[in-house]
Amino acid sequence: MVNQVLSEIEVEGYTSISRARVDLRELNVFVGANGAGKSNFVGVLELVGRIVDQELGFHVGVNGGASALLDRVLTTGRIRVGLAGGRNAYEAVLVPAANDELIFEREVVSYQGEGLDQPFTQGLGSGHRESRLAALAEQGGPVSYVLGLLRGCRVFHFHDTSRDAPVKQLSPIADNLGLRGDAGNLAAVLLAMRDSPDAAARSAYRRVGAVVRQVAPFFRDFVLVPDHDHVLLRWRQTDSDVVFSANQLSDGTLRFICLATLLLQPTLPGLVVLDEPELGLHPYAIVQLAGLLRQASTRAQVLLATQSVTLMNQFGVDDLVIVERRGGSSVFTRPDPADLAAWLDEYSLGELWEKNILGGRPGPAGSGPRA
Ligand SMILES: Nc1ncnc2c1ncn2[C@@H]1O[C@H](COP(=O)(O)OP(=O)(O)OP(=O)(O)O)[C@@H](O)[C@H]1O
Ligand SMILES: [Mg+2]
Secondary structure, three states: OOOOOOOEEEEEEEOOEEEEEEEOOOEEEEEEOOOOOHHHHHHHHHHHHHHHOOOHHHHHHHOOOHHHHEOOOOOOOOEEEEEEEOOEEEEEEEEEEHHHEEEEEEEEEEEOOOOOOOOEEEEOOOOOOOOOHHHHHHHOHHHHHHHHHHHOEEEEOOOOOOOOOHHHOOEEOOOOOOOOOOOOOHHHHHHHHHOOOOHHHHHHHHHHHHHHHHHOOOEEEEEOOOEOOEEOOEEEEOOOOOEEEHHHOOHHHHHHHHHHHHHHOOOOOOEEEEEOOOOOOOHHHHHHHHHHHHHHOOOOEEEEEEOOHHHHOOOOHHHEEEEEEEOOEEEEEOOOHHHHHHHHHHOOHHHHHHOOOOOOOOOOOOOOOOO
């Protein structure tokens, strides 16, 4: 794998996640009942991305303020997020402040030197509203490494296919360095791939068209015509030369185009995070999507939450993280492949999930002790 790798994430006090520790692999497939806490875990990774981008205040505001993000059941009054990758680690402890804001009680990076008992730790201060990582990264060393590690953590939401969806608007051509979280620059990214001097990028563009045609055989190709500094997503069908707008793509086709472009683009973020990417896709498209996810996981880390038995069937037991609600709190566990070996001889992973052998199915509210 080319990118830096996140090996572990710890969360405390974030919405339904009282205390959790999840080891991250190349491919991480979160499954669980409605309300189990899958999207809350994705929310933690979104929070990390916002911290790195110095947009914590904005993120807390649009999500309903600190009180909506703090665990209301455990009420410890603080959110702790810890991430580790290689010899480096990052920890942020956020506490509520006036105006329902969150501020840093602690922000620390650490580096475990070879042969040393204790890691070297560097505190970045206390009481600040936005992360000090970027400001201190110029010094180099662990802070700049940690910044690179966390910067790679990107959450993508392609659910919005309404008339006002960002993916259907004009996109500045220069905004083509990587697909945005809402695919608002999809046309610019595809145009850059199509016209790239790099043969690998041009080939990736052709692959996007090819996989979209597998799922939507009526699709001929994209029509990407720059208009001054902007470009709009348009396309043609196999049976005519009429140029259609993105509005004339079906919702599922548009989402699949976003997913294919994200997963095939030449440079991937270090950790690609997707919540229910199967939304609105035909089972055949879900199988194609699983192939793209698996391929992408050889170039970057991939983390997804899903409710789809079809999607789950495409992955191995080692990829799964089971999310359950115990006593109102989300619990994350990796199933033991040895325990399931006999079952897997006869049943697929999705069948085991449906039979409730893996766990992750709805149980009585409040069952079990809160973790
Ligand atoms: N501030 C909070 N404190 C405690 N629990 C919370 C808080 N905010 C949300 N929750 C719990 O988290 C649940 C939602 O979890 P989440 O959205 O992660 O579910 P999910 O696993 O993604 O489910 P689905 O499959 O339906 O998308 C809510 O039902 C609520 O019980
Ligand atoms: Mg969800």
